[in-house]
Amino acid sequence: MQGEQSFSKCSACHNIESPRTRLGPHLMGVVGRHAGSVPDYKYSQAMxxxxxxxxxxxxxxxxxxxxxxxxVVPGTSMRFFGLWSETEIDNLIAYLKTVSAPQ
Ligand code: HEC
Known part of the structure; x- marks a missing residue:
């Protein structure tokens, strides 16, 4: 899947195969999730x-x-500059949707 390859741009900071924290919160089941809701991750005040x-x-x-x-979230601690084409973002979101939240 194309979006899965794009996730390599996120994986330095985000896990998607296990619910563990890296620099950022894990992204299992992130589509439809409340912002700032991974229990053991310390978010910025803004998030x-x-x-x-x-x-x-x-x-x-x-x-x-x-x-x-x-x-979208002024003051977020996520350092990522949105260098993406719309197609790449769409592909990535399609991929994120295939990964459900940890049980
Ligand atoms: C340099 C590290 C870094 C990279 C690269 C990065 N992120 Fe993040 N991300 C973070 C941090 C840190 C946070 C927490 C932000 C906060 O608390 O304000 C975050 C938060 C998020 C959130 C909000 C999660 C939640 O639980 O509310 C989403 C969604 C997200 N990132 C998606 C992505 C995606 C998709 C990519 C790849 C395109 C990406 N990030 C790349 C560090 C990163």
Whole structure:
């Protein structure tokens, strides 16, 4: 799957094969997940607040976040500059959707 290859740009900081923290929270089942909701990950205040005010990672929000993290969550500690084409983002989201949340 193309999106799976693109995930190599995320995997330095994010696990998707096990619910373990790297620099960022794991991304198992992230599509449809509340922002800031992995229990043992210490999010930035900005991400915690975004989750508390109802941000959910649906496809639109993920697309916007990956294009420009700081536009969606000003003050996020995710350092990633959204250098992506829309096609690449779509492929990546399609891949993320195939991975369900840990049981
Ligand atoms: C340099 C490290 C780094 C890279 C590369 C990176 N991230 Fe992140 N990501 C983070 C950090 C740190 C956070 C936590 C942000 C916060 O608390 O504000 C985060 C948070 C997130 C969140 C919010 C998760 C949640 O539980 O609310 C999503 C979604 C996300 N990243 C997706 C991605 C995707 C997809 C990629 C690859 C395109 C990526 N990230 C690349 C470090 C990174």
């Amino acid at each position: 915690t607040d975004a989750g508390a005010s109802g941000l959910i990672w649906d496809e639109d929000k993920l697309r916007a976040f990956l294009s420009s993290p700081k536009k």
